[in-house]
Amino acid sequence: MKAVEGWTHVAYAEAIGAEVARMAKAVRDRNPATPVRTCPAWDLRELVVHTGSIHRWATAMVRDLAPQRYERAEMDLGVPELGGNLAAWLEAGAGPLAEALRGQDPDAPMWAWGGDQRVRFWSRRQLHESVVHRVDAELAVGIAPEIDEDVAADGVTEFLDVLPYARWRPELADLNGGGDTISWQADTGPAWLITLTSEGFRYERSAAPGDVTVRAATAGDLMMLAWGRRSHQDYAVEGDVKLLQWWVDRSAI
Incomplete structure (x- = not known):
């Protein structure tokens, strides 16, 4: 399946890991109470918990080809306690997400909040979800963010x-x-x-x-x-x- 900009479902899935690794690097050993100015209601911990939770939520729905939205609040997402290793927890969610995506037919129907109610919605969405929140983390800790041009062109x-x-x-x-x-x-x-x-x-x-x-x-x-x-x-x-x-x-x- 070809997507816009020449991307494929598998290419989206495989690109997620690099973005999550960049985000984990940005937040590692940082103060979790650091404000995230691009998400004014959040600090760094809340940003990481949100991102890692979304990854695990999407993993479960893709794995099950969920016909309806799963309620994140009802799921055990393994969020670390205060003082836990947020960067490691974030990174640990990337592999299962990519594996779940690669393991499904991109044309398989499932619930999605966008117009394309198929697995392929989620490979693209989770790549760009990860990019945007990686940028949030880098801005919060004073790193000038850069986005690979092929990723960014599809992201717009x-x-x-x-x-x-x-x-x-x-x-x-x-x-x-x-x-x-x-x-x-x-x-x-x-x-x-x-x-x-x-x-x-x-x-x-x-x-x-x-x-x-x-x-x-x-x-x-x-x-x-x-x-x-x-x-x-x-x-x-x-x-x-x-x-x-x-x-x-x-x-x-």
Whole structure:
């Protein structure tokens, strides 16, 4: 099964481990009470517990081809006690997740919160979940994050693919318009053009300018912008800045 950007289900699954290892390295021997400024309600411990719990939750659902959502609060996820080795616990969840994903047919139906109700949703989603929270951890401890370009290019597209399904965010219902366009462009080549229509938004891979255009050095910069890990004020913006701020305020998930 080919995914956008040429990725496959197996390639997504195998890329997760490297991201989890990078996150574990960032948090190892750090103060777990360190604030995570990109997730204001969390400290480093809560960030790691969330990420490792999501990995284990997804592992169980993929393993069982769950037809319905499992309740994480009802699962024993082995979260370490205060003072426990968070980095080791986080790393320990990556292998079983990748193994569960590789062991299933990517086209097998199962519950997913996105539009693609198949196993393949989870390989892609868990890669980018891991990337974004690795970035959170690095920013919290003062490491300048970098995202591999091939990962980031798919990560921006995945954000736009899942955004309409984040139903816990009622603000998403406002993401419509009369043809207004928002362009995200990276100096390394990847570019996206978002068009607001009366029925919502659509996007295409295009370097055409928009009513507002954001220019960043890399696709990684644009992925961090999409997921709210960096501000548009960090980049060159041309055109209708109010339109961009309107999008940012309503597309945060």
